[in-house]
Amino acid sequence: MKKPHLSTFTLIWFSFVFLFNGCAPSGGGNSSSPDYEGTWVSQCKESEESAGSYTRDTFSLSGTNFNNEVLTYSDAECSQRSSGLDFRSNGTFTTEAGGIVDGKQLTKINYVLNVTHAEGYVSLFFPVGSILNVSYENYIDGNTMYATDGETNPLDGKYVDATQIKYDKYWVKQ
Numbered sequence: 001m002k003k004p005h006l007s008t009f010t011l012i013w014f015s016f017v018f019l020f021n022g023c024a025p026s027g028g029g030n031s032s033s034p035d036y037e038g039t040w041v042s043q044c045k046e047s048e049e050s051a052g053s054y055t056r057d058t059f060s061l062s063g064t065n066f067n068n069e070v071l072t073y074s075d076a077e078c079s080q081r082s083s084g085l086d087f088r089s090n091g092t093f094t095t096e097a098g099g100i101v102d103g104k105q106l107t108k109i110n111y112v113l114n115v116t117h118a119e120g121y122v123s124l125f126f127p128v129g130s131i132l133n134v135s136y137e138n139y140i141d142g143n144t145m146y147a148t149d150g151e152t153n154p155l156d157g158k159y160v161d162a163t164q165i166k167y168d169k170y171w172v173k174q
Contacts, residue, residue: 036061036140037061037062037063038060038061038173038174039058039059039060039173039174040058040059040060040061040145040171040172040173040174041056041057041058041171041172041174042056042057042058042169042170042171043056043170044056044073044076044077044078046076047072047085049085049120049121050084050085050120052074053072053073053074053082053084053085054072054073054074054075054076054078055070055071055072055073055078055085056070056071056073056078057069057070057171058070058071059171061093064092064093064094065090065091065092065093066090066091066092066093066111067088067089067090068087068088068089068090068113069086069087069088070085070086070087070088071086072084072085072086072119083119084119084120085119085120085122086117086118086119087115087117087118087119087122087126088115088116088117088118089113089114089115089116089117090113090114090116091111091112091113091114092111092112093109093110093111093112094109094110094111095107095108095109095110096108096110098137098138098148098150098162099137099150099161099162101139101148101162101163101164101165102164102165104139104141104165105139106137106138106139106148106150106162106165107137107138107139107140108135108136108137108150109135109136109137109138110133110134110135111133111134111135112131112132112133113131113132113133113134114129114130114131115127115128115129115130115131115132116128125154125155126154132154133152133157134151134152134154135151135152135159136148136150136151136152137150137151137161137162139165143172143173144170144171144172144173145170145171145172145173146165146166146167146169146170147165147166147169147170148162148163148164148165148166149162149163149164149166150162150163
């Protein structure tokens with residue numbers, strides 16, 4: 001297995017968290033809007049940490065609760081299950097208006113994440129039972145949610161406002 005880079009570790013970790021950002025409408029307070037509740041699925045992506053491994057993130061929202069699952073696959077279509085990078089979590093969230101990037105209103109989500117399963121190097125930093133308080137911003141365009149660089153760094157707990165929308169990193173509502 002390749003030695004993970006901090007940027008790669010951060011990207012994988014934030015993919016878990018980005019799933020939850022922007023999942024509720026922009027504006028303050030909690031919301032259980034049917035427009036944002038449901039199941040969101042990422043594209044199948046090759047892992048930078050483990051050659052030949054691919055991951056797909058799936059999360060669901062209901063009210064102010066979420067469940068997240070990142071599964072490992074051995075093929076680029078994410079059709080052959082494997083293991084090594086699986087991650088599961090659940091918890092609660094609140095939303096507020098995020099910043100504006102490229103004229104687009106972002107949604108900032110603040111949530112409490114409970115790690116229920118972690119494999120590989122991620123488990124060293126986020127063992128089962130870990131509770132994390134993190135915030136992220138995302139941009140939602142219809143049934144597509146895009147990640148941004150607005151996020152809490154899980155290593156130092158500091159939040160950095162979004163400056164760009166990552167149009168190549170997205171989830172589609174099912």
